[in-house]
Amino acid sequence: MELPARDGDGYLVNMNDWTDDVGKAMASADGIALSEAQWTQILQAREYYDEFQAVPPIRKFAKHIDLDQKEIFELWMTGPMKPITKYGGLPKPTGCV
Secondary structure (H helix, E strand, O other), X not given: XXXXXXXXXXXXXXXXXXXXXXXXXHHHHOOOOOOHHHXXXXXXXXXXXXXXXXXXXXXXXXXHOOOOXXXXXXXXXXXXXXHHHXXXXXXXXXXXX
């Protein structure tokens, strides 16, 4: 699959280019095999964005999906909001993520 244009950090240049397949192909191109739990969180972040028109900070996101922040960090092994938003086709998170 040919990926849509991405910026220097790997985020989509145009959010409207995102589909499930694009998100999974972006992760694969970055050498990431997304688990079912990770994919679920990506979709939940997209739902949050659709509702609030903003990328949630990790604290709000954890509360939104009813999980402890620690569990989210353990699942992603890194600051979770960057890969969640990147592979979800959302804007880059700002501030403390």
